Amino acid sequence: HVQLVESGGGSVQAGGSLRLSCAASGSTYSRNCMGWFRQAPGKEREGVAAITRGGGSTYYADSVQGRFTISQDNAKITVYLQMNSLKPEDTAMYYCATAATCLPWVVADRRPSHWGQGTQVTVS
8 A cells, every 4th residue: 555645736926836745655566656647627637747766767748848857755755846937727736646657647548556635736
């Protein structure tokens, strides 16, 4: 079993920055890939960014490439999402997630194995 605790959401003006954190505990197999999804009202869930355990590979959605950076602290088993140059269209609930692979972030019918509670990001 994996537990995920998120923090760092909030409200910011367009062009600003936020950093999300996700602290994980539990099964290491289910944490081979960790990252973030987001969902805005009336829109489908979108895989935003993911990183493999050990940091060897990262994935970014086209919509955030060049603005968001995912990183991890292996000692703290924490994943971070640094979000810069935020736009109003980045407004959404952001969910931390883990999976045995990073396929859920790139294949629509794959689902992560564990989810965090979500943290709201609002850009005005």
